[in-house]
Amino acid sequence: MDKNGADILIVGIGGLGVITASSIIGMAAVRAGNRVSSAEVHGIAQRGGSVTGTVRIRDYSVSPLVGDGQADIILGFEPLEVLRNISKASKKTIVITDITPIRVITPTQFVYPKLEDIFAEIEERCAKLYKIDGLALAKKAGATIVRPTVLLGALSEIEDFPISSEVILITIEENVPARYKEQNIAAFREGANFIRGQLK
Amino acid sequence: MEEILTGKEGERYFLLGNEAIVRGALEAGVDIAALYPGTPMSEIGDVFHALAKSVLDKGEEPSFYFEWSANEKVSLDICIAASLSGLRALCPMKAQGFNVAADSFLDYLTACNLVETDIKGGLVLVCADDPGGTSSVNEQDDRYIPILADVPMLEPSNCQEMKDMTKKAFGIAEELHLPVFLRTVNRVNLSRGDLLFGKLGVPRRKGDIKGVPISFDRTRCHANILKKMEKAKEFSEKSEYNRVIKFDGGKTGHRRIGVVASSISISYAEEIIRELGVEAELLALGFTNPLPEMLCKDFINKFDEIIVVEELSPFLETQFLKMAHEISDKTKIWGKETGHFPRAGEYRLETVAEPLAKVFGMDNPIPRREGSRIELVARALTNCPGCPHRNTYYAIKQVVPKDAIFANDQGCYLLGGLEPYKMSHAQYSMGASIGLACGFQQATGKPSIAFIGDSTFFHNGMSPLANAIHHKYDITVVVMDNGATAMSGFQLHPGTDRDAMGREAISIKIEDVVRGLGATFVEVVNPNNIAETREVFKRAIAHNGVSVVVSKALCRLMENREKRRKGLKITSYEIDQEKCDQCNICIDIYACPAFYEVDDKIYIDDVQCAGCGVCQEVCRVGAIREKGAENG
Ligand code: SF4
Ligand code: SF4
Numbered sequence: 001m002d003k004n005g006a007d008i009l010i011v012g013i014g015g016l017g018v019i020t021a022s023s024i025i026g027m028a029a030v031r032a033g034n035r036v037s038s039a040e041v042h043g044i045a046q047r048g049g050s051v052t053g054t055v056r057i058r059d060y061s062v063s064p065l066v067g068d069g070q071a072d073i074i075l076g077f078e079p080l081e082v083l084r085n086i087s088k089a090s091k092k093t094i095v096i097t098d099i100t101p102i103r104v105i106t107p108t109q110f111v112y113p114k115l116e117d118i119f120a121e122i123e124e125r126c127a128k129l130y131k132i133d134g135l136a137l138a139k140k141a142g143a144t145i146v147r148p149t150v151l152l153g154a155l156s157e158i159e160d161f162p163i164s165s166e167v168i169l170i171t172i173e174e175n176v177p178a179r180y181k182e183q184n185i186a187a188f189r190e191g192a193n194f195i196r197g198q199l200k
Numbered sequence: 201m202e203e204i205l206t207g208k209e210g211e212r213y214f215l216l217g218n219e220a221i222v223r224g225a226l227e228a229g230v231d232i233a234a235l236y237p238g239t240p241m242s243e244i245g246d247v248f249h250a251l252a253k254s255v256l257d258k259g260e261e262p263s264f265y266f267e268w269s270a271n272e273k274v275s276l277d278i279c280i281a282a283s284l285s286g287l288r289a290l291c292p293m294k295a296q297g298f299n300v301a302a303d304s305f306l307d308y309l310t311a312c313n314l315v316e317t318d319i320k321g322g323l324v325l326v327c328a329d330d331p332g333g334t335s336s337v338n339e340q341d342d343r344y345i346p347i348l349a350d351v352p353m354l355e356p357s358n359c360q361e362m363k364d365m366t367k368k369a370f371g372i373a374e375e376l377h378l379p380v381f382l383r384t385v386n387r388v389n390l391s392r393g394d395l396l397f398g399k400l401g402v403p404r405r406k407g408d409i410k411g412v413p414i415s416f417d418r419t420r421c422h423a424n425i426l427k428k429m430e431k432a433k434e435f436s437e438k439s440e441y442n443r444v445i446k447f448d449g450g451k452t453g454h455r456r457i458g459v460v461a462s463s464i465s466i467s468y469a470e471e472i473i474r475e476l477g478v479e480a481e482l483l484a485l486g487f488t489n490p491l492p493e494m495l496c497k498d499f500i501n502k503f504d505e506i507i508v509v510e511e512l513s514p515f516l517e518t519q520f521l522k523m524a525h526e527i528s529d530k531t532k533i534w535g536k537e538t539g540h541f542p543r544a545g546e547y548r549l550e551t552v553a554e555p556l557a558k559v560f561g562m563d564n565p566i567p568r569r570e571g572s573r574i575e576l577v578a579r580a581l582t583n584c585p586g587c588p589h590r591n592t593y594y595a596i597k598q599v600v601p602k603d604a605i606f607a608n609d610q611g612c613y614l615l616g617g618l619e620p621y622k623m624s625h626a627q628y629s630m631g632a633s634i635g636l637a638c639g640f641q642q643a644t645g646k647p648s649i650a651f652i653g654d655s656t657f658f659h660n661g662m663s664p665l666a667n668a669i670h671h672k673y674d675i676t677v678v679v680m681d682n683g684a685t686a687m688s689g690f691q692l693h694p695g696t697d698r699d700a701m702g703r704e705a706i707s708i709k710i711e712d713v714v715r716g717l718g719a720t721f722v723e724v725v726n727p728n729n730i731a732e733t734r735e736v737f738k739r740a741i742a743h744n745g746v747s748v749v750v751s752k753a754l755c756r757l758m759e760n761r762e763k764r765r766k767g768l769k770i771t772s773y774e775i776d777q778e779k780c781d782q783c784n785i786c787i788d789i790y791a792c793p794a795f796y797e798v799d800d801k802i803y804i805d806d807v808q809c810a811g812c813g814v815c816q817e818v819c820r821v822g823a824i825r826e827k828g829a830e831n832g
Contacts, residue, residue, distance in 0.1 A: 030214040030394045038392040048793045050579050063467035064391040067549035067566035084576050087569040103796035110577040121572055
């Protein structure tokens with residue numbers, strides 16, 4: 001990753017806002033004058049299945065998929081889903097993940113692994129792991145539904161991230177329902193402050 | 201989304217591949233678009249629908265007519281008529297949808313191709329294939345259709361081409377007087393990318409048809425089409441979408457290797473060649489039927505070895521093998537026949553990196569990496585939390601005879617075929633459930649039950665039902681009516697009271713249709729009331745002859761969306777741990793995916809719970825109660 005480009009993987013499950021977040025990052029990158037290629041990968045159900053989004057920012061056109069070990073950043077909406085996609089990470093990858101697990105076990109008798117084990121393995125496989133309590137920060141910002149924006153705020157503070165905070169924030173403002181605008185701005189700040197606090 | 205209509209020429213926008221197709225059609229001045237939704241191309245319709253609404257809201261008239269047709273054959277017939285009347289028509293469908301439309305597509309070509317000018321307005325059929333089959337019943341490779349039908353085919357490889365080729369296709373169709381087959385793949389339909397806009401076109405708006413162009417001389421028609429395809433070949437030779445991309449990565453070897461690719465594989469091949477840092481040439485093919493024979497043969501002639509990169513069948517590869525053979529057989533072709541590339545499954549960068557590196561004799565730039573040490577189970581496919589279909593299945597399961605046979609269909613409800621309900625012995629295509637149930641009943645003599653959705657019923661369910669009633673089959677048909685085509689994104693269908701142009705529509709009631717067809721047992725029930733639903737099913741199964749139960753409740757996602765829009769609260773539910781005796785019925789048998797278990801205790805996930813409250817009826821000890829907190 002550098003000022004000119006980044007391969008970002010956004011992971012979670014259906015209904016958490018993965019696709020919305022991917023498309024906001026993409027729109028912001030185009031607004032900032034980049035070439036962008038972005039994909040969404042999910043199953044047939046509307047909610048609850050694993051969902052992956054990619055955003056590849058370049059100054060030329062590329063394929064929409066991120067190869068193994070090629071992600072510069074993984075933005076996780078759910079910790080287990082980050083681990084599920086860990087083959088995309090390398091020792092250069094920065095991972096930001098929400099800490100709240102979705103422990104759905106039906107309809108198979110699947111036991112959700114221990115959270116600390118999940119985080120330990122992610123940490124081992126990447127350069128830096130930021131664990132963020134998106135839900136708590138979203139509540140602080142005024143509404144649980146602005147949780148994706150907390151993560152976008154955090155993303156904007158990553159060192160060398162090719163799009164400026166201003167451009168991302170304007171893009172968010174233009175693309176969220178008017179009645180949640182204030183909460184989204186607040187959520188963006190919460191996310192950004194969190195990373196800034198960690199960087200100190 | 202507005203920008204698809206209002207966006208300016210020469211500006212760059214970030215769009216979904218499907219949205220880019222709509223822009224392309226608008227730049228071509230499309231008059232009519234019609235489709236039945238299906239992943240991966242439903243958004244094409246969603247965009248037309250939304251644009252029509254936004255124009256109407258401003259008190260203006262949309263420049264196009266759009267409709268959600270009842271099925272793909274209907275949508276194609278509408279578009280063919282528009283084309284015969286001189287208008288430009290766009291007809292998108294998913295690969296399996298083409299099977300429904302094939303009837304009209306293959307027949308009309310020879311029936312309407314006698315006079316040079318028969319097909320006046322450009323007709324573009326968008327066929328969206330789904331390599332990997334994530335949202336489809338198979339990995340059907342529709343590139344063979346244009347060969348079978350003798351029509352030109354274009355294959356976009358990125359969002360820009362989705363727009364440009366759509367626009368171009370209308371022109372080609374009108375010049376050749378043949379429909380153009382725009383074949384896309386899921387990875388391009390559902391990718392977003394930046395693209396430059398062109399100018400909006402001017403629609404013709406009103407068409408007409410004069411004379412009677414039908415002839416029964418099939419041989420002459422066929423010969424006429426073949427003549428047109430000769431001209432198509434010239435177009436293909438000159439097309440800007442068939443081009444050679446040169447890479448000067450610096451690394452050279454003593455072997456001369458060329459790469460051929462089409463569709464999304466162009467972008468993978470391009471990227472890997474760049475990563476390998478080799479000096480190489482890539483023949484990127486976008487006009488793929490007929491292939492530009494001269495261009496291809498020139499390319500073959502230049503190289504000792506050629507690697508063909510394409511998903512699914514060896515469509516290009518076999519044609520390249522033939523061409524190489526016709527030249528001299530000197531050039532070695534690497535591909536699926538040589539075992540370098542798989543025929544099944546969607547490609548990823550890794551799929552292409554390995555064989556390319558191997559043939560070029562270099563290190564693989566994107567080697568596959570290990571997954572996690574901790575074993576992770578896939579999140580099982582299931583209906584959404586609060587989905588009414590789960591309640592239908594839960595209710596019927598309690599009263600159905602042990603030896604019953606279930607025929608399922610295409611829609612969200614097909615997930616009832618998976619764990620833990622497992623109520624599907626067979627399911628594959630739209631509307632097949634009813635014929636299947638009849639067949640099972642006849643073949644086995646066992647109680648047979650068909651599950652079909654509302655949209656699927658209108659799509660292809662009425663004729664098999666007429667057949668079942670007429671022959672007095674003893675089956676039960678459950679129409680799971682959730683008010684929309686939910687699985688592909690809640691699109692409208694003949695049961696809804698509005699159409700895509702925002703006009704009032706006649707809402708056809710499934711129970712009326714069924715009664716009209718002569719069914720003697722017809723009941724409508726709300727599946728969210730499990731006890732009542734159970735009783736209805738008891739009666740339906742006991743009934744001799746075709747019994748139809750319309751299990752009617754709005755898709756939970758739509759209902760909650762509606763509630764949010766009205767500012768109504770959606771309360772989640774929780775478990776009173778004092779009362780819960782860990783019988784696990786809610787998790788193991790009812791299986792709403794909002795439940796989870798930690799240390800033998802059961803909880804409801806706040807974020808997942810849709811607040812339907814139906815699990816209260818499922819719990820025998822009354823341990824489930826409303827939470828009172830808002831569920832964002
Ligand atoms: S989208 Fe609607 S109908 Fe489909 S599974 Fe979800 S709640 Fe059920
Ligand atoms: S109320 Fe019960 S059945 Fe409904 S979504 Fe919540 S947990 Fe599932």
